[in-house]
Amino acid sequence: MKRAGTLRLLSDLNNFSGAARLRELLAGDPAVRVRCSPDGRHLLLLRPPGAPGPQLLVAVRGPGAELERAWPAGQPSPLDAFFLPWPARPALVLVWESGLAEVWGTGVGPGWRLLQSTELCTGGGARVVAVAAPRGRLVWCEERQAGAEGREGPPAVAFSHCVCVRTLEPIGEAGTNLGRTHILLHNCPRFGLLTSRKDLFLVPTATTWPGVGHILLIWSPSKGKVVVAAPCLGLSHSKSLNPGGGDPWDFRTLLRGLPGLLSPRQPLTVHTWAPTPQGLLWLDFRGTVSLVQRHGGTRTVGTLQEAPASLAGSAALGAFHGTLACVLGSTLELLDMGSGQLLERKVLSTDRVHLLEPPAPGMENEEELETRGGLRLLSAVGLFRVGWEAPQGLELPSAEDLVFEEACKYYQRRSLRGARLTPEELRQNSTFRAPQALASILQGHVSPSTLLTTLRAELRDYRGLEQLKAQLVAGDDEEAGWTELAEHEVARLLRTELMGDQLAQLNTVFQALPTAAWGAILRALQLQPDGNGRLRSQAPPDVWKKVLGVTTGGKEPPSGILPLFELLCRCLCRLEPRWLPPFVELAQQQGGPGWGSGGPGLPLYRRALEVLGEEGTRPEALELDLLLGSGRPKAVLQAVGQLVQKEEWERALEAGLALSPSSPLLRSEIFKLLLAEFARHRRLDAHLPLLCRLCPPDLAPAELLLLLRTHLPDELEPPAPFPEPGAEPPLTVGLLRALLEQTGTQGQPSGPVLSQYEDILWDPGTPPPTPPRGPMSALQASDHPDLEAWAPSGQGLCVTDTG
Numbered sequence: 001m002k003r004a005g006t007l008r009l010l011s012d013l014n015n016f017s018g019a020a021r022l023r024e025l026l027a028g029d030p031a032v033r034v035r036c037s038p039d040g041r042h043l044l045l046l047r048p049p050g051a052p053g054p055q056l057l058v059a060v061r062g063p064g065a066e067l068e069r070a071w072p073a074g075q076p077s078p079l080d081a082f083f084l085p086w087p088a089r090p091a092l093v094l095v096w097e098s099g100l101a102e103v104w105g106t107g108v109g110p111g112w113r114l115l116q117s118t119e120l121c122t123g124g125g126a127r128v129v130a131v132a133a134p135r136g137r138l139v140w141c142e143e144r145q146a147g148a149e150g151r152e153g154p155p156a157v158a159f160s161h162c163v164c165v166r167t168l169e170p171i172g173e174a175g176t177n178l179g180r181t182h183i184l185l186h187n188c189p190r191f192g193l194l195t196s197r198k199d200l201f202l203v204p205t206a207t208t209w210p211g212v213g214h215i216l217l218i219w220s221p222s223k224g225k226v227v228v229a230a231p232c233l234g235l236s237h238s239k240s241l242n243p244g245g246g247d248p249w250d251f252r253t254l255l256r257g258l259p260g261l262l263s264p265r266q267p268l269t270v271h272t273w274a275p276t277p278q279g280l281l282w283l284d285f286r287g288t289v290s291l292v293q294r295h296g297g298t299r300t301v302g303t304l305q306e307a308p309a310s311l312a313g314s315a316a317l318g319a320f321h322g323t324l325a326c327v328l329g330s331t332l333e334l335l336d337m338g339s340g341q342l343l344e345r346k347v348l349s350t351d352r353v354h355l356l357e358p359p360a361p362g363m364e365n366e367e368e369l370e371t372r373g374g375l376r377l378l379s380a381v382g383l384f385r386v387g388w389e390a391p392q393g394l395e396l397p398s399a400e401d402l403v404f405e406e407a408c409k410y411y412q413r414r415s416l417r418g419a420r421l422t423p424e425e426l427r428q429n430s431t432f433r434a435p436q437a438l439a440s441i442l443q444g445h446v447s448p449s450t451l452l453t454t455l456r457a458e459l460r461d462y463r464g465l466e467q468l469k470a471q472l473v474a475g476d477d478e479e480a481g482w483t484e485l486a487e488h489e490v491a492r493l494l495r496t497e498l499m500g501d502q503l504a505q506l507n508t509v510f511q512a513l514p515t516a517a518w519g520a521i522l523r524a525l526q527l528q529p530d531g532n533g534r535l536r537s538q539a540p541p542d543v544w545k546k547v548l549g550v551t552t553g554g555k556e557p558p559s560g561i562l563p564l565f566e567l568l569c570r571c572l573c574r575l576e577p578r579w580l581p582p583f584v585e586l587a588q589q590q591g592g593p594g595w596g597s598g599g600p601g602l603p604l605y606r607r608a609l610e611v612l613g614e615e616g617t618r619p620e621a622l623e624l625d626l627l628l629g630s631g632r633p634k635a636v637l638q639a640v641g642q643l644v645q646k647e648e649w650e651r652a653l654e655a656g657l658a659l660s661p662s663s664p665l666l667r668s669e670i671f672k673l674l675l676a677e678f679a680r681h682r683r684l685d686a687h688l689p690l691l692c693r694l695c696p697p698d699l700a701p702a703e704l705l706l707l708l709r710t711h712l713p714d715e716l717e718p719p720a721p722f723p724e725p726g727a728e729p730p731l732t733v734g735l736l737r738a739l740l741e742q743t744g745t746q747g748q749p750s751g752p753v754l755s756q757y758e759d760i761l762w763d764p765g766t767p768p769p770t771p772p773r774g775p776m777s778a779l780q781a782s783d784h785p786d787l788e789a790w791a792p793s794g795q796g797l798c799v800t801d802t803g
Contacts, residue, residue, distance in 0.1 A: 007332075007346070010376070011383040016043065016059040017066040025057055027380035030314055030352055034378060037083040040359035042090055043378070046081045049097070056081065058092065058112070063528050063538065065111040067104065082133035086170045086480075089519065091115070093138065093168070095131045101138065103168070103176045116176045120164070129161070132193035134200050134221065136480075138168045139184070141191050141202075158209035159252060162186040163193075163202065169479070184219065188251035191217070196275040198222065199294055203273055203280070212255070213267025218280075218294060228258055229296035232268065235260050236296025271308045274317035274355075278337075281317045281324070283308065289317065289324060289335070302340030304333055316355040318375045318386075325375050325386055327353045332377075332386070354378045355386075400439040407435035486513040490520035498546060504561050514571050521568060527583075535579070535586045544590040548604070562611075565604070569611040573622075581625035584608045588631065605630035628655050633666045640670050644677060653690040668696045672707060679711035682729050692742040701743045708736070 013019045025032050025045045035044040041062065047055040053070025055077040060066060071077040078094040084103075091105035099121030104112050120128060121142055130141040144160050163186075167179035189209045191202040202217040218227040226249070229236040237258045239249070255261055274281040279293040287307030292298050301324055308315055308328060316327040323343065324335040330351040334343045356376040374387025404423035412421045426435055468485045486509050493509075496502045510517045521527075525547070526538040537544070547564050562570065565587065572580045588604050602610075605626045612618040620642075627639035636659060643652035656670035671694045678684045678691060695704075712731065 006385075006387060007377070008385040008387070009382050010385055011061065013380075013382055016061050017064060018057060018059045018068065021054070021057055021066075021068065022059045023380045026352060026354075026378070027350075033080070034354040034356070035081070035083060036356040036359075036376075037090055038085040038359060039090070040376075042083065044081055044083060044092060046078065049077050049079065051077070056094070060090075063526055064106070067112040079128060080131045082131075084133060084168065084170075085135050089170075091170065091176075093133055095120070095128060095138075095140065097127050097129075099126060099128050099142070105170075105176075116178065118178055120166070120181070122181070129190055130193045130205075132195040132200060133168070134195040135197065136167060136169055137165055137221065138178070139163065139165045139193055139195075139200060141193060143190070158189055159187050161188050161190050163188060163191065185217075185249050185251050185254075192273070194273055194275045194280065196277060196280075198277075199275075201273070201275060201280045201292075203270070203282075204268055208267065210267050211262070214265040215255070215261060216268075216280075216292065218292070218296060220294070227294075227296040228254065228261065229292060229298065230261050230265070231290065231292055231298040232265050233260065233263060234298065237261070238296070271311060271313075272315040272317055276317075276319045278319060281319065283315055283317060283326070289326065291337075300340070301337050302335040302342070304328060304335075305342065305345060306331060314351060314353070316353065318355040318357075320358075320375050320387070323388070325355065327355060327377070334386075348379075349381060350379050352379060403435050403439045483513060483516040486516035487520040490517045491524065494520075494524050494543070494546065498549075498564060503563070506564065507561050507567060510567055510571055514574055518568075518571050518575055521571075527586075529582075533582060535582045537586060537590065541590070544587070548587055548590070566607055566611050569608045573611065577619070577622060580608065580622060581629050584626060585629045588629075603630065603632060605632065605635060633663065633669075636666060637669060637673070640673060644673065647683060649674075649677075649684055649687045650690065653687055653694055656694050657690070664696065667694065668699075671695060675704075675707055676711040679708045679731060680713060682731075685735060688735065688738055692738055695739060695742045699743050701740050704739060704743050705736075 013022055016022055022043065022045070025047070026034075029047055029051065031048050031051070033046045033048070035046075036042070037044070041060055041064070043059045043061075045057045045059075049055075053072070054068045055071055056067070056069040058067035076096055076098065079097045081092055081094045084091040084093060086105075089106050091103060094102045094104065099119050101118050101120050102114055103116045105115045106112055120138075120140055123144060125144075127143050128140050129143050132139045141161055141163050144162060163184040164181050165184050166181050167177070169177045169179075171177050185202075189212055190205055190207050192205050194201040194203060198220065200219040200221070202219065204213045204216060214232050215228060215230050218229065219225075220227075225238055225240050227236055227238045239254065239258075268282075269284050270282045271285055272283045274283075279291050281289060281291055281301070283289050283304075285308055287304040289301045289304065290298055291301050304326055306328055313329060314327075315329075318325045319337060322337050324337050326333045326335070327348070330348045330353075332346040332348055332353075334345070335341065336343055354377070356378055358375065374385045377384040377386050401423070404426050408421050408423050408426055411426070468481050468488070489509055490506065493502050493506045498506065506517075524539065524543060527535050528537075530536050547568065549563070549565075568583070569580060572583060584604055608626055609618065609623060612622060624639050624642060627635040627642075630636065636655065640652050640655055643649075643655070652670070652674060656667055656674070659666055659670075671691075674684065674691060674694070678688075684691065708731070
């Protein structure tokens with residue numbers, strides 16, 4: 001039955017951040033370079049040097065921040081950019097022609113940030129002409145002398161390049177480790193660099209010296225060897241090469257030791273290169289597609305219906321399930337890689353199309369698992385999957401038969417009997433109850449496709465674990481393998497009830513690999529910073545209920561085993577302590593009755609404080625932030641009291657002002673606490689405007705003065721007109737006036753005076769006249785009867801004491 005090629009729309013790009021800019025670059029610039037992250041969630045678009053800004057765009061599907069960079073005219077833009085296959089977090093490396101390399105990544109904080117910057121070229125006048133980022137390494141081709149671009153230059157100038165390599169690995173949440181520079185090849189021509197998951201291909205370019213333009217190299221880092229191949233001659237040679245052990249190769253010496261490679265030949269005329277897991281595909285100007293395999297052998301795959309008109313024409317190559325996909329302009333052709341037969345030809349709506357590499361094994365999400373086995377095609381219209389439609393009318397076994405067949409294989413692998421188990425024996429033997437129960441549930445009710453959809457997550461986990469076990473046994477990239485294993489395990493445990501052994505196992509994973517475990521929690525809770533120092537989450541309530549629950553079944557966890565919330569708080573204290581208070585505040589907003597907040601037991605901020613240690617040994621800054629963010633009156637008052645003891649007056653006042661709209665009683669208590677300090681000393685005088693704003697609006701002047709009188713220091717001696725030198729200045733009426741005016745902001749009373757002090761604030765009259773300073777006659781005094789009380793004694797005026 002003939003297969004039918006399909007183009008299935010996966011996304012219209014609306015679920016990518018910066019979708020408008022993404023469509024603009026895809027539709028407007030035919031020379032834009034597109035790369036996909038190993039997990040398939042991020043797209044990187046890079047314009048060539050000299051293009052208008054923005055030259056770099058990183059868009060993410062789903063939650064996450066995009067990265068957009070523009071370099072002004074006169075400032076060079078990156079030569080190339082690559083995603084790094086780091087499982088803990090997305091990261092990319094930018095490389096400039098000058099040799100500058102920048103590593104960017106994301107962490108708990110918002111957006112992308114620069115992790116490390118370094119110079120690759122150490123010699124003066126050197127420049128980078130090509131770069132690649134195979135797994136765990138950074139490789140570049142470096143021109144050591146200027147003026148080596150001409151094809152007709154002398155051989156000494158044409159062989160002035162070298163290929164260098166440095167290891168590149170992540171460290172913790174925000175660190176990178178760049179190893180020392182090792183020279184892979186020196187005295188070589190200019191090479192282009194292409195990488196697959198296991199190999200690095202060094203291919204000739206248009207400026208490569210014609211005498212060696214027919215030669216390419218294949219470096220296998222895991223095997224420590226290089227294959228030198230001449231496709232047009234049908235020759236290949238393999239040599240041991242170990243630059244990490246200080247064994248660089250001289251390119252000219254290498255070729256002289258390999259007979260037949262330097263036979264006079266024309267350079268390869270290649271329009272497009274494309275690395276694949278099977279080897280290196282290349283398309284020439286006659287429309288022929290060839291495959292250079294990993295061992296150096298070359299074979300023709302097939303010939304396209306159309307040939308590329310010129311080097312400027314767009315073309316893209318890819319392979320999936322023994323099928324070659326070639327996009328040439330606006331035409332998609334599918335060829336059988338075994339026979340070269342044209343299987344299908346489609347005309348697309350645009351000629352600006354990019355074929356994306358499939359996600360790395362073990363890093364696919366559910367969508368990639370469902371569409372696995374095809375290539376992804378990206379254009380301004382959307383993201384599509386290129387694949388084959390399943391044959392119609394294919395008879396599938398029943399769900400019951402599938403259960404017993406798979407159970408038979410499972411039990412057979414673990415059986416010590418020599419006799420072979422059969423599905424019929426499992427059906428009749430009551431010992432094997434699990435497959436019988438599952439078959440009775442599925443029989444006649446659930447189709448195999450629905451069962452596959454239901455069990456997709458479990459099947460993905462089991463498949464990933466099998467791959468990781470094989471990787472760890474082989475000793476290939478053990479650190480990344482253990483990290484990925486920890487993430488899988490945390491994700492699996494979060495789907496359980498977290499009782500007993502599961503909770504203990506989760507504690508063990510967090511102790512051994514905290515960074516990887518927190519990365520899994522980050523994805524499960526869908527945590528994102530909002531730009532204001534707070535966190536937001538889009539996780540469903542069931543997930544938060546599991547996180548905030550203290551115990552399950554009313555049983556206390558064993559000694560040394562922390563519940564999940566306490567475990568996350570301890571992990572955050574180790575990795576990013578500054579994000580602990582925002583995480584606890586978010587948890588308090590998510591909590592429901594009986595979840596660990598708002599129900600019986602300790603509130604969440606108290607549980608987080610217990611993780612920090614005993615009282616008196618906790619970090620003061622974290623403790624204060626947790627208390628202030630708790631929203632509990634006693635906790636907030638405790639925090640304000642600690643701030644008062646530390647004389648952090650401004651922060652104490654701001655804490656009261658922040659809480660005032662929601663709790664006027666708490667505002668009043670904080671005001672009284674700070675008013676007492678204002679009455680005792682003058683260290684709050686500089687913050688009097690904030691204290692006035694904190695004053696409750698319903699506080700009367702009389703109540704204010706009574707509060708001040710309560711906290712004024714006792715006077716052991718009669719007051720002196722001026723304080724002693726070095727003594728604390730007393731409280732003055734001038735300082736009190738601002739507070740008294742604040743208590744009267746509701747307006748002058750229209751009725752009778754409510755307080756004996758309020759008439760002072762609202763008296764519109766003028767002050768009494770100034771008393772005379774010189775002696776006055778009796779006549780003058782009689783002319784001014786109001787001044788009789790001011791007459792000094794002994795000046796002929798009679799003052800009568802009526803007491």
